[in-house]
Amino acid sequence: MSLDATDKKIITLLQQDASLSLQQLSEQLNLTSTPCWNRIKRLEKEGVIQKRIALIDPEKVGLELIAFVQIKTQQHSEAWLRNCVQQVKGFAQVLEFYRMAGEYDYLLKVIVKDMRSYDHFYQQLVNDIDGLTDVNTSFAMQQLKFTTELPIM
Numbered sequence: 099m100s101l102d103a104t105d106k107k108i109i110t111l112l113q114q115d116a117s118l119s120l121q122q123l124s125e126q127l128n129l130t131s132t133p134c135w136n137r138i139k140r141l142e143k144e145g146v147i148q149k150r151i152a153l154i155d156p157e158k159v160g161l162e163l164i165a166f167v168q169i170k171t172q173q174h175s176e177a178w179l180r181n182c183v184q185q186v187k188g189f190a191q192v193l194e195f196y197r198m199a200g201e202y203d204y205l206l207k208v209i210v211k212d213m214r215s216y217d218h219f220y221q222q223l224v225n226d227i228d229g230l231t232d233v234n235t236s237f238a239m240q241q242l243k244f245t246t247e248l249p250i251m
Contacts, residue, residue, distance in 0.1 A: 099144055104129070106250045108137055109146065113247040116150035153246065161209045164238040165216055168202035173229035185226050191219050202234070 101109070107127055111118060118126075124134040141147045156162065171178075179197075186195050186206065194207040210216045216235075224230055 099146065101146070101250075105137060105141060105146075108134070108141065109250050110247075112138075112147065112150065113250075116152075156209055160211050163210050163212055163216055164241065165208040165210070166236045166238070167206040167208055167220075167223070168198075168232075168234040168236075169204040169206070169230055170201075170232035171203050171229045172231055174203075178229060182227055189219065189223070191215075202232075 104127060108123065111123060111126060120131050120135055120138075123138075124131045127134055129137075138147070156164075171182075173179075173182075182204075183195070186192055189208075191208045191210050192206050193209055194205075196205045197203065198205050208216070208219060210219055220233070220235070224233060
């Protein structure tokens with residue numbers, strides 16, 4: 099899909115504030131509301147805009163510990179991966195999950211209340227997913243940058 103400058107501006111504005119009204123967007127784009135709305139609907143239909151969400155401050159809801167969990171396994175079959183993905187998707191604590199190149203096979207970004215909560219998560223993870231050969235965790239001491247905005251050029 100080819101994005102023109104107006105599409106990119108819409109995406110940028112919505113990434114910064116998804117609560118902008120159609121009128122506010124139209125004004126910033128120098129468009130009337132109908133063409134602006136049609137572009138937004140097209141971007142949604144084509145999957146460029148996947149959904150609009152509210153970002154919540156984790157500390158204000160009692161989630162203060164961020165862990166990066168690296169996993170190694172000897173299991174690399176498609177069936178094992180499907181099962182692993184299904185299991186990991188069931189953990190609400192997992193914010194992000196990646197298949198990696200390099201020393202570790204998978205990386206999870208996990209958020210929990212405290213170390214006790216992490217230990218509970220860890221026990222569930224290693225008991226629910228067969229075939230893990232190494233689980234290494236690093237804990238974030240301070241978040242220095244966080245954004246959900248993609249660099250649309």
